[in-house]
Amino acid sequence: MNAFLNSSKLTRDKIRSHARLASSKEREEGAYRAILNRNVSRLSYPDFLVIGARKCGTRALLTMLNLHPQIAVSGPEIHFFDLDENYERGVDWYLRQLPARRPGQLIGEKTPAYFVAIHVPERIRKFEKEVGKRIKLILTVREPVTRVVSDLTQSVAQMNWNVEADSDRINNFVKEKAFHPLSGKVTDEQWQAIGVSQYAYHLEKWWKEFPKSQIHIVNGDRLITNPLSEMIQVSQYLNLSPFDWESSFYFNKTRGFYCLQRYIRDLSSTKIKCLGDTKGRPHPKIEEKIYSQLLEYYKPWNKKLTEMTGIDFEWAI
Template sequence: MSEDADSIPMEYSPILHHLHAGPPSSPSPPPSPSASSSSSSSNHVRNKLFVLCIMLSLWVYMVYCCVGYCATIPTPAVSRSTTTSIITTSIITSISTTITGSEARRGGSLGAPRDLLNDDTEADSRGGGDDWDEGKDMGKDTGKTGLSLNGSDSESQRLPQAIIIGVKKGGTRALLEFLRAHPDIRAVGAEPHFFDRNYHKGLEWYRDLMPKTMEGQLTMEKTPSYYVTKEVPARIYNMSKHTKLIVVVRDPVTRAISDYTQTRSKKPDIPSFESLAFRNATPASGGGGGGGVIDATWSAVQIGMYAKHLERWRRYFPAEQLLFVSGEQLISDPAGEMARVQDFLGLRQEVTDRHFHFDAAKGFPCLKRPEGNSKPHCLGKTKGRTHPNIDAAVVQRLREFYQPYNRKFYQMTGHDFGWD
């Protein structure tokens, strides 16, 4: 056979063929046996290095894939050539960030004490709120077993399935804290004000405020201004038409005075209650005893026109998705009202009379552990702000003003709250 035929076996090895390939050159004398042996050894070493590089690349890629698969906490994208030490550092950093974010979201649940009925809405919106058991509260926001560094596929942040939508000065803070004693409820301590003030930030921003929950647990929030904000019903409906809504209501006259009292505690120089409640009041009338017209545009008065606001909600949500809780009953019979709320939410009766201790000196119920002798936790060191003395004639005028709204509200809800 020819010399070309003798060279055919070399072409069966693409790697070796590639290594020997080169530009044409002038003929040279045949290599000596020692040079041929040295070239063969060099090629063998190069082949081994080439295979080793491929195996090392595959190993790094497999390690990265395994780490990414096992970690439930999102990590930044890492190139295939990143070493395992950098991957581990990224995971630890991500875990630290997640925990810090969770604590920040939960920070609103451990703020200043809050009055059961005279809850400070503005302070709540900044992250205020009081809980009766800080340890349990932390467990609630992260799941029954707390936050695990390894995460859990069953834990996630969900949009709320139930919302306490009102009303200001009705007792929403009390209800929220009572509900957070239930093991199947996770609730945001601060008021998100998403549907009235922060709607432009989008649902993902809203979802990110929610605590992590497991399957079967209920996510909740409370923002009392929702009930009186015109745009909110449609916005909540667009999020989920199945959302359950809770409204805590209170005698509208008492509620208005309480609202004014809170404002005056921040702004001592505001005008008198009477001058704000009535338009065209004359000095001789004392602000409203005989003259002047009740100013229904003043927020303290307007909020108590419950029936007017309810008409707007009923355009989007059927009666069975709205529950109205008595602020007065929440103090005199908290276990009874909580039984109604738990039934409405489809939860087992966990928060019962065993959770409440009525403090005769304070005049309102305090939360306690169902078992044990620990001291009851009473919400609000400023509970029971002293209301200003309002002329009896002014109070009577307000009661007459609210009477038709109250009666319509009783009819719409099927419940007589006994305010007249």
């Protein structure tokens, strides 16, 4: 009998010990979850993405948006949704690339490669479902041949060619890349720069995943010549608080385009910020025949874009 009682006592003590350990373990796990939740809450989901198009003023748009105190944007392009190696790093990695959010702020990033990558719309849609959040999308477009030449300008700079001294070399490059060797017609099979300017083709892909109202289209040409009107429209789309955009722009006659200025109240001065040296650099002169052929090539695409969006682009005729 005593043995039984002693055994029972040992069992009860053991149970109480296990209960204390379990309770302690639960408290530790609870504390860990609380810490984890606090860390996760510091990682902000994006409210908007500037998805492209490349060489259409995406950097200028993001720089202008960043003047608004309600906006926080990432610096470098993240390339999460388009590059497999980044996408495979997971959502936590992506969120760590985004800036911290202050109360009332909207978080955004821009990666122009998103617009033309086939799998990106589906990935963003999947991301929305996983996080339970609708992300606003912004697309900038500009006159397609101008965009191609701007793309070419960057390639010329990367190859260390001179836009004047290497003019013949540059035009031969365009002939080789933009025209089919047999038919002599413009083709998008040899040079990605040609395909990027087919805005209607890429936009159809996005509209299969998102409603039209979720993609705001910015006229990249007007963003350069009249940034005020475009920024007011973007502000309305993002539901930003009122902001003095008109006082934020300064036309630099030397550079030939708008720079940004912000009144610094603490210093009672104005800070002027122009785009980097890679912006506003001289474009190579394209032979008139080549230019005309490119203009003709994009006419059907431009017409389709106007029909799809209902937007009156000056060049889409």
